[in-house]
Amino acid sequence: MFDLSARRALVTGATGGIGEAIARALHARGASLVITGRREEVLAKLAAELGDRVQVVVADLAEPDAAERLMKEAEAAGPVDVLVNNAGITRDMLAMRMKDEDWSAVIETNLSAVFRLSRAGLKGMMKRRHGRIINIGSVVGATGNAGQANYAAAKAGLVGMTKALAAELGSRGITVNCVAPGFIDTAMTQKLDEKQRDSLLGRIPAGRLGAGADIAAAVVYLASDEAAYVTGQTLHVNGGMAMI
Amino acid sequence: MSDIAERVKKIVVEHLGVEEAKVQENASFVDDLGADSLDTVELVMAFEEEFGVEIPDDAAEKILTVKDAIDFIKANS
Numbered sequence: 531m532f533d534l535s536a537r538r539a540l541v542t543g544a545t546g547g548i549g550e551a552i553a554r555a556l557h558a559r560g561a562s563l564v565i566t567g568r569r570e571e572v573l574a575k576l577a578a579e580l581g582d583r584v585q586v587v588v589a590d591l592a593e594p595d596a597a598e599r600l601m602k603e604a605e606a607a608g609p610v611d612v613l614v615n616n617a618g619i620t621r622d623m624l625a626m627r628m629k630d631e632d633w634s635a636v637i638e639t640n641l642s643a644v645f646r647l648s649r650a651g652l653k654g655m656m657k658r659r660h661g662r663i664i665n666i667g668s669v670v671g672a673t674g675n676a677g678q679a680n681y682a683a684a685k686a687g688l689v690g691m692t693k694a695l696a697a698e699l700g701s702r703g704i705t706v707n708c709v710a711p712g713f714i715d716t717a718m719t720q721k722l723d724e725k726q727r728d729s730l731l732g733r734i735p736a737g738r739l740g741a742g743a744d745i746a747a748a749v750v751y752l753a754s755d756e757a758a759y760v761t762g763q764t765l766h767v768n769g770g771m772a773m774i
Numbered sequence: 775m776s777d778i779a780e781r782v783k784k785i786v787v788e789h790l791g792v793e794e795a796k797v798q799e800n801a802s803f804v805d806d807l808g809a810d811s812l813d814t815v816e817l818v819m820a821f822e823e824e825f826g827v828e829i830p831d832d833a834a835e836k837i838l839t840v841k842d843a844i845d846f847i848k849a850n851s
Protein backbone atom coordinates (compact mmCIF):
# COMPACT_ATOMS: atom_id res chain seq x y z
CA MET A 531 0.00 0.00 0.00
CA PHE A 532 1.00 3.61 -0.68
CA ASP A 533 3.98 2.60 -2.80
CA LEU A 534 5.20 5.71 -4.63
CA SER A 535 8.32 4.29 -6.22
CA ALA A 536 7.00 4.88 -9.74
CA ARG A 537 6.17 8.51 -8.98
CA ARG A 538 7.96 11.82 -9.08
CA ALA A 539 6.69 14.54 -6.77
CA LEU A 540 7.31 18.28 -6.69
CA VAL A 541 6.99 19.84 -3.23
CA THR A 542 6.93 23.62 -2.81
CA GLY A 543 7.95 25.17 0.48
CA ALA A 544 10.21 22.18 1.12
CA THR A 545 12.43 24.40 3.27
CA GLY A 546 9.60 24.87 5.77
CA GLY A 547 8.44 22.69 8.61
CA ILE A 548 5.52 20.98 6.89
CA GLY A 549 7.11 20.89 3.43
CA GLU A 550 10.22 19.18 4.71
CA ALA A 551 8.13 16.54 6.47
CA ILE A 552 6.13 15.99 3.28
CA ALA A 553 9.30 15.62 1.22
CA ARG A 554 10.73 13.09 3.68
CA ALA A 555 7.55 11.04 3.79
CA LEU A 556 7.11 10.89 0.01
CA HIS A 557 10.77 9.98 -0.41
CA ALA A 558 10.51 7.25 2.21
CA ARG A 559 7.65 5.74 0.17
CA GLY A 560 9.95 5.58 -2.83
CA ALA A 561 9.00 8.72 -4.71
CA SER A 562 11.56 10.76 -6.63
CA LEU A 563 11.45 14.40 -5.62
CA VAL A 564 11.76 17.92 -6.86
CA ILE A 565 12.14 20.14 -3.80
CA THR A 566 11.79 23.87 -4.06
CA GLY A 567 11.82 27.02 -1.98
CA ARG A 568 13.75 30.28 -1.85
CA ARG A 569 16.56 29.25 0.52
CA GLU A 570 19.06 27.34 -1.52
CA GLU A 571 21.31 26.17 1.36
CA VAL A 572 18.38 24.65 3.20
CA LEU A 573 17.28 22.79 0.08
CA ALA A 574 20.81 21.57 -0.60
CA LYS A 575 21.10 20.26 2.94
CA LEU A 576 17.82 18.37 2.72
CA ALA A 577 18.77 16.95 -0.68
CA ALA A 578 22.11 15.76 0.68
CA GLU A 579 20.40 14.11 3.62
CA LEU A 580 17.84 12.33 1.47
CA GLY A 581 20.47 11.10 -0.97
CA ASP A 582 19.26 9.73 -4.29
CA ARG A 583 16.23 10.74 -6.32
CA VAL A 584 16.20 14.44 -5.43
CA GLN A 585 16.30 17.49 -7.70
CA VAL A 586 16.64 20.97 -6.22
CA VAL A 587 15.13 24.00 -7.93
CA VAL A 588 15.25 27.42 -6.28
CA ALA A 589 12.26 29.64 -7.06
CA ASP A 590 10.50 32.65 -5.59
CA LEU A 591 6.86 31.91 -6.33
CA ALA A 592 5.87 35.51 -5.73
CA GLU A 593 7.47 36.33 -9.08
CA PRO A 594 4.86 36.01 -11.82
CA ASP A 595 6.86 33.81 -14.18
CA ALA A 596 8.49 31.65 -11.50
CA ALA A 597 5.88 28.88 -11.56
CA GLU A 598 6.22 28.32 -15.28
CA ARG A 599 10.00 28.24 -15.09
CA LEU A 600 10.00 25.94 -12.07
CA MET A 601 7.73 23.42 -13.77
CA LYS A 602 9.79 23.56 -16.95
CA GLU A 603 13.01 22.86 -15.08
CA ALA A 604 11.42 20.06 -13.10
CA GLU A 605 9.91 18.41 -16.18
CA ALA A 606 13.14 18.67 -18.12
CA ALA A 607 14.51 16.12 -15.65
CA GLY A 608 11.43 13.86 -15.50
CA PRO A 609 7.64 13.85 -15.21
CA VAL A 610 5.90 15.57 -12.32
CA ASP A 611 3.24 13.05 -11.31
CA VAL A 612 2.46 14.60 -7.95
CA LEU A 613 2.35 18.33 -7.24
CA VAL A 614 2.24 19.40 -3.62
CA ASN A 615 1.44 23.09 -3.31
CA ASN A 616 2.64 23.73 0.21
CA ALA A 617 4.52 27.06 0.14
CA GLY A 618 2.64 29.71 2.05
CA ILE A 619 3.04 32.88 4.09
CA THR A 620 1.12 34.81 6.73
CA ARG A 621 0.80 38.57 7.17
CA ASP A 622 -1.50 38.61 10.16
CA MET A 623 -3.16 41.86 11.08
CA LEU A 624 -6.57 43.17 12.05
CA ALA A 625 -8.49 44.01 8.91
CA MET A 626 -8.68 47.68 9.80
CA ARG A 627 -4.92 47.87 9.78
CA MET A 628 -4.30 45.55 6.86
CA LYS A 629 -2.65 47.29 3.92
CA ASP A 630 -3.42 46.38 0.31
CA GLU A 631 0.11 45.12 0.11
CA ASP A 632 -0.43 42.66 3.00
CA TRP A 633 -3.60 41.45 1.39
CA SER A 634 -2.15 40.92 -2.05
CA ALA A 635 1.14 39.38 -0.94
CA VAL A 636 -0.76 36.58 0.79
CA ILE A 637 -3.24 36.09 -2.05
CA GLU A 638 -0.39 36.06 -4.54
CA THR A 639 1.78 33.45 -2.80
CA ASN A 640 -0.92 31.29 -1.21
CA LEU A 641 -3.46 31.28 -4.05
CA SER A 642 -2.34 32.74 -7.38
CA ALA A 643 1.03 30.98 -7.38
CA VAL A 644 -0.75 27.70 -6.65
CA PHE A 645 -2.99 28.23 -9.65
CA ARG A 646 -0.06 29.08 -11.91
CA LEU A 647 2.00 26.09 -10.86
CA SER A 648 -0.97 23.75 -11.18
CA ARG A 649 -1.74 25.08 -14.64
CA ALA A 650 1.87 24.53 -15.68
CA GLY A 651 1.81 20.96 -14.42
CA LEU A 652 -1.52 19.96 -15.94
CA LYS A 653 -0.32 19.55 -19.50
CA GLY A 654 2.00 16.70 -18.63
CA MET A 655 -0.53 15.09 -16.30
CA MET A 656 -3.21 15.20 -18.98
CA LYS A 657 -0.92 13.55 -21.48
CA ARG A 658 0.02 10.80 -19.06
CA ARG A 659 -3.58 10.34 -17.97
CA HIS A 660 -2.45 10.45 -14.38
CA GLY A 661 -1.77 13.15 -11.85
CA ARG A 662 -2.12 14.22 -8.26
CA ILE A 663 -2.41 17.82 -7.14
CA ILE A 664 -2.43 18.27 -3.38
CA ASN A 665 -2.94 21.75 -2.00
CA ILE A 666 -2.06 22.56 1.58
CA GLY A 667 -4.93 24.67 2.90
CA SER A 668 -5.70 25.46 6.50
CA VAL A 669 -8.39 24.95 9.08
CA VAL A 670 -8.66 28.73 9.01
CA GLY A 671 -9.95 28.56 5.43
CA ALA A 672 -13.02 26.80 6.79
CA THR A 673 -13.47 28.49 10.17
CA GLY A 674 -12.00 31.97 9.69
CA ASN A 675 -9.73 33.56 12.26
CA ALA A 676 -9.38 37.07 13.63
CA GLY A 677 -6.34 38.80 12.17
CA GLN A 678 -6.18 36.55 9.13
CA ALA A 679 -8.62 38.00 6.58
CA ASN A 680 -6.01 37.67 3.82
CA TYR A 681 -4.85 34.20 4.81
CA ALA A 682 -8.35 32.81 5.40
CA ALA A 683 -9.49 34.18 2.03
CA ALA A 684 -6.55 32.61 0.22
CA LYS A 685 -7.01 29.24 1.94
CA ALA A 686 -10.78 29.21 1.33
CA GLY A 687 -10.02 30.17 -2.27
CA LEU A 688 -7.83 27.10 -2.56
CA VAL A 689 -10.77 24.90 -1.64
CA GLY A 690 -12.91 26.34 -4.44
CA MET A 691 -10.07 26.06 -6.92
CA THR A 692 -9.44 22.49 -5.85
CA LYS A 693 -13.05 21.55 -6.56
CA ALA A 694 -13.10 23.32 -9.94
CA LEU A 695 -9.90 21.60 -11.08
CA ALA A 696 -11.13 18.26 -9.78
CA ALA A 697 -14.28 18.64 -11.89
CA GLU A 698 -12.29 19.64 -14.98
CA LEU A 699 -9.72 16.89 -14.79
CA GLY A 700 -11.42 13.90 -13.25
CA SER A 701 -11.86 12.21 -16.61
CA ARG A 702 -8.11 12.25 -17.19
CA GLY A 703 -7.03 10.31 -14.11
CA ILE A 704 -6.02 13.47 -12.29
CA THR A 705 -7.18 14.04 -8.72
CA VAL A 706 -7.05 17.39 -6.96
CA ASN A 707 -7.43 17.60 -3.20
CA CYS A 708 -6.67 19.78 -0.20
CA VAL A 709 -5.10 18.89 3.10
CA ALA A 710 -6.12 21.38 5.78
CA PRO A 711 -3.77 21.38 8.77
CA GLY A 712 -4.86 22.66 12.15
CA PHE A 713 -2.04 24.07 14.28
CA ILE A 714 1.24 22.45 13.43
CA ASP A 715 4.48 23.05 15.27
CA THR A 716 6.57 24.94 12.68
CA ALA A 717 8.20 28.34 12.18
CA MET A 718 4.77 29.66 11.21
CA THR A 719 3.22 28.90 14.60
CA GLN A 720 6.34 29.64 16.63
CA LYS A 721 5.51 33.28 15.94
CA LEU A 722 2.62 32.90 18.40
CA ASP A 723 3.24 33.89 22.02
CA GLU A 724 2.80 31.51 24.93
CA LYS A 725 -0.65 32.77 25.81
CA GLN A 726 -1.89 32.28 22.27
CA ARG A 727 -0.42 28.77 22.16
CA ASP A 728 -1.99 27.80 25.49
CA SER A 729 -5.39 29.04 24.47
CA LEU A 730 -5.07 27.09 21.22
CA LEU A 731 -4.12 23.90 22.99
CA GLY A 732 -7.26 24.18 25.09
CA ARG A 733 -9.28 23.93 21.88
CA ILE A 734 -7.54 20.84 20.49
CA PRO A 735 -9.07 17.57 21.69
CA ALA A 736 -5.86 15.70 20.82
CA GLY A 737 -4.15 17.90 23.43
CA ARG A 738 -1.10 18.77 21.34
CA LEU A 739 -0.03 20.76 18.33
CA GLY A 740 0.29 18.66 15.21
CA ALA A 741 3.62 17.63 13.73
CA GLY A 742 4.70 17.95 10.12
CA ALA A 743 4.56 14.17 9.88
CA ASP A 744 0.80 14.25 10.66
CA ILE A 745 0.26 16.33 7.53
CA ALA A 746 2.75 14.35 5.48
CA ALA A 747 0.85 11.11 6.10
CA ALA A 748 -2.30 12.62 4.62
CA VAL A 749 -0.31 13.81 1.60
CA VAL A 750 1.19 10.34 1.08
CA TYR A 751 -2.29 8.86 1.09
CA LEU A 752 -3.69 11.34 -1.44
CA ALA A 753 -0.62 10.90 -3.67
CA SER A 754 -1.02 7.14 -3.76
CA ASP A 755 -2.83 4.96 -6.28
CA GLU A 756 -5.07 3.84 -3.44
CA ALA A 757 -6.61 7.34 -3.35
CA ALA A 758 -7.50 7.34 -7.06
CA TYR A 759 -11.22 7.71 -6.28
CA VAL A 760 -10.81 10.63 -3.88
CA THR A 761 -11.00 14.01 -5.58
CA GLY A 762 -12.20 17.53 -4.88
CA GLN A 763 -11.99 16.86 -1.15
CA THR A 764 -10.47 18.61 1.82
CA LEU A 765 -8.90 16.32 4.35
CA HIS A 766 -8.79 18.07 7.73
CA VAL A 767 -5.85 17.07 9.90
CA ASN A 768 -6.28 19.09 13.06
CA GLY A 769 -6.45 16.91 16.17
CA GLY A 770 -10.17 17.58 16.33
CA MET A 771 -9.95 21.34 16.80
CA ALA A 772 -12.63 21.79 14.12
CA MET A 773 -14.91 18.96 13.11
CA ILE A 774 -16.17 19.76 9.64
CA MET B 775 0.31 18.65 -48.43
CA SER B 776 -2.18 15.81 -48.25
CA ASP B 777 0.32 14.30 -45.87
CA ILE B 778 -0.65 16.97 -43.35
CA ALA B 779 -4.31 16.06 -43.75
CA GLU B 780 -3.56 12.39 -43.17
CA ARG B 781 -1.52 13.09 -40.08
CA VAL B 782 -4.20 15.41 -38.67
CA LYS B 783 -6.85 12.75 -39.21
CA LYS B 784 -4.72 10.11 -37.59
CA ILE B 785 -4.32 12.24 -34.47
CA VAL B 786 -8.06 12.87 -34.33
CA VAL B 787 -8.80 9.15 -34.65
CA GLU B 788 -6.33 8.29 -31.92
CA HIS B 789 -7.39 11.00 -29.49
CA LEU B 790 -11.12 10.80 -29.84
CA GLY B 791 -11.33 7.07 -30.48
CA VAL B 792 -13.66 7.57 -33.46
CA GLU B 793 -13.83 5.61 -36.70
CA GLU B 794 -11.61 6.89 -39.47
CA ALA B 795 -14.53 7.13 -41.87
CA LYS B 796 -16.18 9.68 -39.61
CA VAL B 797 -13.23 12.02 -39.69
CA GLN B 798 -14.26 14.00 -42.77
CA GLU B 799 -12.73 17.39 -43.41
CA ASN B 800 -15.95 19.21 -42.61
CA ALA B 801 -16.53 17.23 -39.42
CA SER B 802 -16.81 19.36 -36.28
CA PHE B 803 -14.81 18.03 -33.34
CA VAL B 804 -17.55 18.80 -30.84
CA ASP B 805 -20.75 18.31 -32.83
CA ASP B 806 -19.80 15.38 -35.07
CA LEU B 807 -16.95 13.64 -33.30
CA GLY B 808 -18.14 13.89 -29.70
CA ALA B 809 -15.22 15.89 -28.34
CA ASP B 810 -15.66 17.75 -25.06
CA SER B 811 -13.85 21.00 -24.31
CA LEU B 812 -10.94 19.20 -22.67
CA ASP B 813 -10.59 16.97 -25.75
CA THR B 814 -10.27 20.02 -27.97
CA VAL B 815 -7.48 21.39 -25.75
CA GLU B 816 -5.71 18.06 -25.96
CA LEU B 817 -6.10 17.90 -29.73
CA VAL B 818 -4.48 21.29 -30.08
CA MET B 819 -1.60 20.13 -27.85
CA ALA B 820 -1.21 17.03 -30.00
CA PHE B 821 -1.15 19.08 -33.22
CA GLU B 822 1.46 21.38 -31.74
CA GLU B 823 3.62 18.45 -30.87
CA GLU B 824 3.21 16.56 -34.15
CA PHE B 825 3.84 19.54 -36.41
CA GLY B 826 6.14 21.64 -34.23
CA VAL B 827 3.86 24.67 -34.54
CA GLU B 828 2.61 26.93 -31.83
CA ILE B 829 -1.14 27.42 -31.82
CA PRO B 830 -2.02 30.51 -29.75
CA ASP B 831 -5.22 30.44 -27.72
CA ASP B 832 -7.15 32.80 -29.98
CA ALA B 833 -6.28 30.68 -33.03
CA ALA B 834 -7.10 27.47 -31.16
CA GLU B 835 -10.58 28.78 -30.42
CA LYS B 836 -11.24 29.02 -34.15
CA ILE B 837 -10.18 25.46 -34.91
CA LEU B 838 -13.57 23.80 -34.84
CA THR B 839 -13.38 21.29 -37.68
CA VAL B 840 -10.84 18.91 -39.14
CA LYS B 841 -10.40 21.28 -42.07
CA ASP B 842 -9.74 24.24 -39.74
CA ALA B 843 -6.89 22.29 -38.20
CA ILE B 844 -5.42 21.26 -41.55
CA ASP B 845 -5.63 24.82 -42.89
CA PHE B 846 -3.99 26.33 -39.82
CA ILE B 847 -1.13 23.88 -39.91
CA LYS B 848 -0.60 24.29 -43.64
CA ALA B 849 -0.48 28.05 -43.25
CA ASN B 850 1.84 28.01 -40.26
CA SER B 851 4.32 25.21 -40.71
Ligand SMILES: NC(=O)c1ccc[n+]([C@@H]2O[C@H](COP(=O)([O-])OP(=O)(O)OC[C@H]3O[C@@H](n4cnc5c(N)ncnc54)[C@H](OP(=O)(O)O)[C@@H]3O)[C@@H](O)[C@H]2O)c1
Nearest residue numbers: 543545546547548567568569590591592617618714716718
Ligand atom coordinates in the same frame (compact mmCIF):
# COMPACT_ATOMS: atom_id res chain seq x y z
N1 LIG C 1 2.07 25.61 10.67
C1 LIG C 1 0.76 25.57 10.75
O1 LIG C 1 0.21 25.51 11.84
C2 LIG C 1 -0.08 25.58 9.52
C3 LIG C 1 -1.45 25.49 9.70
C4 LIG C 1 -2.28 25.47 8.60
C5 LIG C 1 -1.73 25.55 7.35
N2 LIG C 1 -0.39 25.67 7.18
C6 LIG C 1 0.11 25.76 5.82
O2 LIG C 1 1.12 24.81 5.60
C7 LIG C 1 2.03 25.30 4.62
C8 LIG C 1 3.46 25.16 5.13
O3 LIG C 1 3.59 25.94 6.31
P1 LIG C 1 4.73 25.74 7.40
O4 LIG C 1 4.06 25.75 8.71
O5 LIG C 1 5.62 24.65 7.01
O6 LIG C 1 5.44 27.18 7.26
P2 LIG C 1 6.97 27.59 7.18
O7 LIG C 1 7.81 26.68 8.01
O8 LIG C 1 6.96 29.06 7.45
O9 LIG C 1 7.30 27.32 5.65
C9 LIG C 1 6.78 28.08 4.60
C10 LIG C 1 7.38 27.59 3.31
O10 LIG C 1 6.86 28.35 2.21
C11 LIG C 1 7.92 28.77 1.41
N3 LIG C 1 7.63 30.04 0.75
C12 LIG C 1 7.07 31.15 1.31
N4 LIG C 1 7.01 32.13 0.40
C13 LIG C 1 7.55 31.66 -0.74
C14 LIG C 1 7.79 32.20 -2.03
N5 LIG C 1 7.47 33.47 -2.33
N6 LIG C 1 8.37 31.42 -2.97
C15 LIG C 1 8.70 30.15 -2.69
N7 LIG C 1 8.51 29.57 -1.49
C16 LIG C 1 7.95 30.33 -0.52
C17 LIG C 1 9.10 28.92 2.33
O11 LIG C 1 10.28 28.79 1.59
P3 LIG C 1 11.60 29.71 1.86
O12 LIG C 1 11.64 29.99 3.32
O13 LIG C 1 12.73 28.88 1.36
O14 LIG C 1 11.36 30.91 1.06
C18 LIG C 1 8.89 27.76 3.28
O15 LIG C 1 9.45 26.59 2.76
C19 LIG C 1 1.61 26.72 4.31
O16 LIG C 1 0.83 26.75 3.14
C20 LIG C 1 0.76 27.08 5.51
O17 LIG C 1 -0.20 28.06 5.20
C21 LIG C 1 0.44 25.69 8.25
